[in-house]
Amino acid sequence: MTRDVAQAVPEPEAEPVAPDVLDSLLNTPVTRGGAGVAVWRIETATVGDEELEVARQWLDEGERQQASSYVRAELRRAYEIAHAAARLVVGAVVDSPPEKVVWGRHPCPGCGEPHGRPRAEGAGVEFSLSHTPGQVLVAVADAAVGVDVERHPDDPVALAKLLHPRELEEIEAAAHGLLDGGRASVRFTRAWARTEAYLKGIGIGLGRDPHLDYLGTDAAPRRRLGEWTVRDVVVPEGYGAALALLS
Numbered sequence: 001m002t003r004d005v006a007q008a009v010p011e012p013e014a015e016p017v018a019p020d021v022l023d024s025l026l027n028t029p030v031t032r033g034g035a036g037v038a039v040w041r042i043e044t045a046t047v048g049d050e051e052l053e054v055a056r057q058w059l060d061e062g063e064r065q066q067a068s069s070y071v072r073a074e075l076r077r078a079y080e081i082a083h084a085a086a087r088l089v090v091g092a093v094v095d096s097p098p099e100k101v102v103w104g105r106h107p108c109p110g111c112g113e114p115h116g117r118p119r120a121e122g123a124g125v126e127f128s129l130s131h132t133p134g135q136v137l138v139a140v141a142d143a144a145v146g147v148d149v150e151r152h153p154d155d156p157v158a159l160a161k162l163l164h165p166r167e168l169e170e171i172e173a174a175a176h177g178l179l180d181g182g183r184a185s186v187r188f189t190r191a192w193a194r195t196e197a198y199l200k201g202i203g204i205g206l207g208r209d210p211h212l213d214y215l216g217t218d219a220a221p222r223r224r225l226g227e228w229t230v231r232d233v234v235v236p237e238g239y240g241a242a243l244a245l246l247s
C-alpha cells in the first residue's frame with residue numbers, strides 16, 4: 001500500500017448517483033440493470049418490526065453475534081437491516097436466496113490478513129455496505145467498490161482534524177462564513193464519505209490514515225483519484241454519502 005498522497009480531480013459537470021430505494025426487505029423485487037454498478041438505499045424507519053423479524057432469520061451466526069454487540073438499539077437495527085439488504089441484493093444478483101449467501105473477506109491490502117473488502121463466496125460480484133442510524137446503502141458492482149453514508153456531525157470542525165489538512169482548512173473557512181458552497185457540516189460529511197468510500201473500495205478502510213488523501217469538500221459530485229472514480233450519492237437532508245468504483 002503506497003503512502004503517496006492522492007489528490008482527486010473534481011468533475012463539476014457530472015451527476016451524483018441516485019440510488020434505487022428499497023422500500024421493503026420482503027416484497028421488493030430486486031433486479032440489477034446492465035450498468036457496472038447498482039446502489040440501493042434503505043430508510044431504516046420504513047422497515048417494520050415483523051419484516052425485520054423475518055429478515056433477521058437470514059443472518060448467519062457471526063452477524064447475529066455482531067448485531068447483539070451493539071448497545072444502542074438504532075445502531076443494532078441499522079446493522080441488521082444493512083446485512084439483510086446486502087443478502088437480498090447480492091443474492092438476487094447471483095440468483096440465491098438471501099439466507100444462502102455466504103460472506104467472506106478479501107485480503108487486506110495493508111497486511112494480507114482476511115479483513116479487507118467483504119465478499120460473497122462464489123458470487124463473482126463485488127459489493128459494499130454502509131449503515132448509520134436512519135440510512136443504509138448497499139452497492140453491487142463488477143469491479144472493486146466502496147460505499148459510505150454518514151450523518152452530519154454536531155461539531156464538524158473538531159472532526160475535520162482527522163481529514164486532509166486542506167479539507168480541514170475548507171471546513172474551518174466554511175464554519176467562519178469565509179467560504180460559500182456548503183455549511184461546515186455538509187462539507188465535512190462530503191469529504192468524510194468520499195474518503196471512507198475510497199478507503200473501503202481499496203479495502204484498507206481506516207487502516208490508511210484519512211488525512212493522507214485529498215477528496216475535497218466542494219459540491220462537485222464526481223472526481224477522479226488515480227484509478228478510482230468517486231461519486232457523491234443522493235441521500236436525504238442531514239446525511240452525506242459517496243461511492244468509489246475502480247474504473
Ligand SMILES: CC(C)(COP(=O)(O)OP(=O)(O)OC[C@H]1O[C@@H](n2cnc3c(N)ncnc32)[C@H](O)[C@@H]1OP(=O)(O)O)[C@@H](O)C(=O)NCCC(=O)NCCS
Binds near residue numbers: 082108196
Ligand atoms: C471499514 C470501516 C472504515 C467502516 O467504518 P464505519 O463507518 O464504522 O462503518 P460503515 O457502516 O460505513 O461500513 C461498515 C462495513 O464496511 C465493510 N468493511 C469492513 N472493513 C472493510 C475494509 N477493510 N474494506 C472495505 N470494507 C470494509 C463491512 O462490510 C462493514 O460492515 P459491518 O461493520 O456491518 O460488518 C472501518 O470499520 C475500518 O476501517 N475498519 C478497518 C480498520 C483497520 O485498522 N484495519 C486494519 C488494517 S491492517
